[in-house]
Amino acid sequence: MARRLPFRQAVGLIETSESFLVVPHLHPDGDALGSALALALALRLKGKPIVEVVCHDPVPEIYQFLPGSECVQTELQPRTTYDVAIVCDMSQLSRAGRHEPLVRSARQILQVDHHVPQEPFADVRLVDTTAAATAEVAYRLLRAMKCPMTPEIATCLLTGIVTDTFSFKFPNTTPRTLRIASHLQAAGADISAINERVFETRSFSSVKLLGLALSTLQRTEDGAIAWVAISRKMFEEAGASDEETEGIVNFVRSIRGVRVAMLLRETPNQKVRVSLRSRGAINVAQIASQFGGGGHENAAGCTLEMSLEEAAQTLVREVLRWMEC
Ligand SMILES: [Mn+2]
Incomplete structure (x- = not known):
């Protein structure tokens, strides 16, 4: 499914909007956080005045190395309505946890995901069930936005892919996954360091x-x-x-x-x-x-x-x- 995703529509929505709420799912994993942080970094790079990342739970220790993770908030001061809520790696809005009402109150909802769709809640849906990780979909969105691939963004995205493919060991790993991973490594993501942090560091x-x-x-x-x-x-x-x-x-x-x-x-x-x-x-x-x-x-x-x-x-x-x- 989702052979041709509405990337143009998503890019148009982003270009014409000012304030963004980026939301990874509750109990966030490397893919939810990596995708959300990559998108937030890209929006800031584009000069968007308001970009907040909010999550039901704090960032787990193993993902605190992710660039931008220090900006993830668990509570938000009430402010005017956001133009766009970007929800990452979730097929049900209940996965936004206590921030679900805030997401619903945004003018538009953009869904970036790779789960089998469960609930049609988004105005623009970038959902590709053939993608190994939401980070793959986020990568394609960033390309469509002509966003420069900084080492920080590449690190976030590659962490999402490494997490969801279990280091390219799961059968969801496709030639496209590897091509994207290759681009991300070339852009400055350290794959060995990511593996060390995600899989080889335990409490x-x-x-x-x-x-x-x-x-x-x-x-x-x-x-x-x-x-x-x-x-x-x-x-x-x-x-x-x-x-x-x-x-x-x-x-x-x-x-x-x-x-x-x-x-x-x-x-x-x-x-x-x-x-x-x-x-x-x-x-x-x-x-x-x-x-x-x-x-x-x-x-x-x-x-x-x-x-x-x-x-x-x-x-x-x-x-x-x-x-x-
Ligand atoms: Mn995922």
């Missing part, structure tokens, strides 16, 4: 949590589904926060014979957040959507309102059902 508490999580490892009899479950008690014991669960599910997915890997964790308000990863042709986005979640074919998430134990059983049943058909 003590997150490794401690990894150990506790892996001690709960279970699988179905045939070994096709495997999962780990993190209770509140484990978060407390490790002194870790939810953002420190990042990457744990990949250990589960790497087990020989596993086709669907799951990471379940208890939230402070007694819900269970689930990350799903699959290998091959199992579409976990469809499974997640059964529970009001979403994502991509091989990486998705959802939230269940039940105990950890019940959530694991419910999900295993649902995954088995999808595997049979």
